[in-house]
Structure formats: C-alpha cells, structure tokens
Amino acid sequence: MNVKKLLTAAASIAAFSALPALAQTEMHVASWLPPTHPHNAVVLPTWGKWIEEATEGRVTLKIDYDLGHPKDLFTLVEDGVADAGWSFHGYVPGRFRLTQIVEQPLLGAGAEAASVAYWRVYEKYLKPADEHIGLEVVGLFTHAPGQIQMAEPIKSLAELEGKKIRLGGGIQSVLGERMHVTPVNAPATKVYEMMQQGVIDGAFMPVCEQKVLRLSEVADNLTLLPGGLYLGSFAIFVNPDFLADLSDEDRAAVLGVSGEKLSRLAGEVWDQCGHDALVESRASGVDIVEIAANEPMAEEFRKVAEGLDDVWLKEVADEGVDAKAALAELREIARSYPN
Structure with a gap:
C-alpha cells in the first residue's frame, strides 16, 4: 500500500463516496481533529471506499464532526448517536487498561508495525476482557512515536x-x-x-x-x-446494532475490510504524516x-x-x-x- 498515492487520491475518494449511487445504508462516523488531518482525509475515506466496493454500493460512509470531546465518542457510538467513531484510549482514564500494552516505551517500532502487532495480539489475547463493552472494535492503531x-x-x-x-x-x-x-x-x-x-x-x-x-x-x-x-493507543469502533441491522453479506463485507487491514492502513498513514x-x-x-x-x-x-x-x-x-x-x-x- 502506497500512502503517498493514498494522500494524493484523498480528494477523488471523497468525490467517489459523495455519489448518490445505490447506497441503502449510510454509516455515520463521528470524528475529531481537523478534516485536513490524514486520519480524516485519508484513513476514513479509504475505509469508506473499501466498504462501498465490498458491499457493491449498499453501504457508504459519512464523516460527522463536532459531536463532542473525543473522550465522549465511545459513549456516543455505544448509545447510537453515531454509527461508528474513533478515539484515543488515554482520554478515558480507568476504563481502558489493557490498551496500554502498545504504549509501553522502548518498543522500537513505528506506527504501522505496532498497529499490526496490536491488532493480532488484541484478537488472540485481549478481546475476551471486553474493555470495549457495547462496541464492536474494527481497528486498533497507534500514532508514530x-x-x-x-x-x-x-x-x-x-x-x-x-x-x-x-x-x-x-x-x-x-x-x-x-x-x-x-x-x-x-x-x-x-x-x-x-x-x-x-x-x-x-x-x-x-x-x-x-x-x-x-x-x-x-x-x-x-x-x-x-x-x-511512547506510542498512543487508538480504536476504531462501530455500534453493534448498526452492524446487526445490515444483511449478513454486508456485515461480513464491512468486517472483511476492517480489522488488521484497517489497522495497518491507519498506522501507515500516521507514520507517513510524521515523516x-x-x-x-x-x-x-x-x-x-x-x-x-x-x-x-x-x-x-x-x-x-x-x-x-x-x-x-x-x-x-x-x-x-x-x-x-x-x-x-x-x-x-x-x-x-x-x-
């Protein structure tokens, strides 16, 4: 995956996603940081393009801003105010403890490598603890050091x-x-x-x-x-009811372009931003x-x-x-x- 190409393609991705097309369901993603930030300009639109392609246009993605402090986005998505969102675990002290696994100093790796490792370890070891109760975690990543x-x-x-x-x-x-x-x-x-x-x-x-x-x-x-x-721990998450309301085919398609693939993309983009x-x-x-x-x-x-x-x-x-x-x-x- 070439992040430089993704960065230059951000505008065309946004235009593609804006087409009136065949969409039956629009997934509203609560976001923060400026719209020009690479996470909002590249990561989320690219994920939206993947979703739209995987569902043959039946599910699209729309980014919503100014819904609240980033610490509140976990609750807003859990309550269904937004269908999905992303945030920094450190903004909610006490709730997330296992997520500090990837923040420990002296890892000696960039965001892409750490994000891939983070997702795999979450799936294998951390998921059963259900720290994100009420949410479906679809991506985990870190910023660059x-x-x-x-x-x-x-x-x-x-x-x-x-x-x-x-x-x-x-x-x-x-x-x-x-x-x-x-x-x-x-x-x-x-x-x-x-x-x-x-x-x-x-x-x-x-x-x-x-x-x-x-x-x-x-x-x-x-x-x-x-x-x-240190590295900072972030999650991308979806309201489980939103996913449940999708057809089995579309739910599988959305999840199929999430997980490690989405985590890797986010880490790679944040690495490139630092460079x-x-x-x-x-x-x-x-x-x-x-x-x-x-x-x-x-x-x-x-x-x-x-x-x-x-x-x-x-x-x-x-x-x-x-x-x-x-x-x-x-x-x-x-x-x-x-x-």
Missing part, C-alpha cells in the same frame, strides 16, 4: 522538571509523573492555543502534529529520542535535536522507563488475560515486521 515539543530548547530530561507539559493520558501520564513535570490534560486540538498563550511550556506528541496542528509555529524546539517516548511533518519542520527552521541511542538523554529516558512494563502487568493482573505473553508477542511481531 511521541516526542518532546517545546517552546524553549532542553538539553536534558531533568530540565523538564516543573515545566507545564500537555499530556494526553495513558502512559504519558506515568512518564510525566516520573519526569516530575506539571501535567496539563487537554485534547490535542487545544495544544496550539495553549502553547500560543503560554499556558503550557510544551507537549509530548507525535511529530505529525507539527504539521497538521501547526505546532511548528509555537513549539519550534523538537527533541527526538530514539524510538520516541512529512519532519521534512516541513526542518524546512521551516524548527530547531530539531535528534538524540542518538548512546547519548546521555537517551540513557536518562531508559532510566525513566525502567520497570514500566512490570507496573502495567501488575495493574492488569485481574483482567483474566495472559498479559505477559501478549506483551512479549506484541514486541516480537512489531520488531520483526514485516517478516
């Missing part, structure tokens, strides 16, 4: 102590606590404004947002750790510091991350799944991908 984006440069992780850092939840919160930052919780869409107004000093976010959220304008000091700080954003940030004069694995800051981070997987294993010990085996398998798949 989260990095340190600041208004002012840093020379060590110790300099982050006391700094006001936007954290999105999940493993970011644990890392922030270990680094002794002052955490500020907010959705990604608020980061530009908070940086511009000086409410925060920086954020832990993937490089993609340098471009799509224009963070290069306000966070023009980018520190890249090898493998990043493109980094090129643009360099061209626009962002101060980019790439830390090598043998440099002091990388060693600092390894110490910060030490033992985090054991902490997570203890936290999910009551979930009734073999989390240790799942984590080991996720790392094996991701690190050997695409073999």
Whole structure:
C-alpha cells in the first residue's frame, strides 16, 4: 500500500463516496481533529471506499464532526448517536487498561508495525476482557512515536522538571509523573492555543502534529529520542446494532475490510504524516535535536522507563488475560515486521 498515492487520491475518494449511487445504508462516523488531518482525509475515506466496493454500493460512509470531546465518542457510538467513531484510549482514564500494552516505551517500532502487532495480539489475547463493552472494535492503531515539543530548547530530561507539559493520558501520564513535570490534560486540538498563550511550556506528541496542528509555529524546539517516548493507543469502533441491522453479506463485507487491514492502513498513514511533518519542520527552521541511542538523554529516558512494563502487568493482573505473553508477542511481531 502506497500512502503517498493514498494522500494524493484523498480528494477523488471523497468525490467517489459523495455519489448518490445505490447506497441503502449510510454509516455515520463521528470524528475529531481537523478534516485536513490524514486520519480524516485519508484513513476514513479509504475505509469508506473499501466498504462501498465490498458491499457493491449498499453501504457508504459519512464523516460527522463536532459531536463532542473525543473522550465522549465511545459513549456516543455505544448509545447510537453515531454509527461508528474513533478515539484515543488515554482520554478515558480507568476504563481502558489493557490498551496500554502498545504504549509501553522502548518498543522500537513505528506506527504501522505496532498497529499490526496490536491488532493480532488484541484478537488472540485481549478481546475476551471486553474493555470495549457495547462496541464492536474494527481497528486498533497507534500514532508514530511521541516526542518532546517545546517552546524553549532542553538539553536534558531533568530540565523538564516543573515545566507545564500537555499530556494526553495513558502512559504519558506515568512518564510525566516520573519526569516530575506539571501535567496539563487537554485534547490535542487545544495544544496550539495553549502553547500560543503560554499556558503550557510544551507537549509530548507525535511529530505529525507539527504539521497538521501547526505546532511548528509555537513549539519550534523538537527533541527526538530514539524510538520516541511512547506510542498512543487508538480504536476504531462501530455500534453493534448498526452492524446487526445490515444483511449478513454486508456485515461480513464491512468486517472483511476492517480489522488488521484497517489497522495497518491507519498506522501507515500516521507514520507517513510524521515523516512529512519532519521534512516541513526542518524546512521551516524548527530547531530539531535528534538524540542518538548512546547519548546521555537517551540513557536518562531508559532510566525513566525502567520497570514500566512490570507496573502495567501488575495493574492488569485481574483482567483474566495472559498479559505477559501478549506483551512479549506484541514486541516480537512489531520488531520483526514485516517478516
């Protein structure tokens, strides 16, 4: 799959999906982040094209915006306000614990590899725990590795102590606590404004947002750790009643173009977004510091991350799944991908 081609084809996909055609059922997908974000411009329209083709035009996809905070999208889809949606697990602390399996630091893999591994491990180990009760999970993915984006440069992780850092939840919160930052919780869409107004000093976010959220304008000091700080866990989900109302043929068709295929697409697109954003940030004069694995800051981070997987294993010990085996398998798949 060539993401560059997908990006250039986004407009034609949207036009294709807009045709009045033969559709009998329109699946409304609740979304957030700007419509120009690659997830909204490429991932969801491509999935919609797959669905339309697989169902011979009987099911189409429509993206709906501004239905609520991304943390509310799980409930909105469960309640049938929207037929489907996607969101970040870290926005709902307490509900999702097993999903942090893919967020653990030092995985050493990009979003595509991690997303494929995540889906396979979810299907094999995590699904029976039913953390997404009331929803049909049709895709799981991560963004590219989260990095340190600041208004002012840093020379060590110790300099982050006391700094006001936007954290999105999940493993970011644990890392922030270990680094002794002052955490500020907010959705990604608020980061530009908070940086511009000086409410925060920086954020832990993937490089993609340098471009799509224009963070290069306000966070023009980018520190890249090898493998990043963490990966962020996302789900794409559908209301089970919506699926039940489809014919057996169409339900099978929708699910057939979801799962690992959709997860891989999302990870690949988010990886590409990070690559493109980094090129643009360099061209626009962002101060980019790439830390090598043998440099002091990388060693600092390894110490910060030490033992985090054991902490997570203890936290999910009551979930009734073999989390240790799942984590080991996720790392094996991701690190050997695409073999």
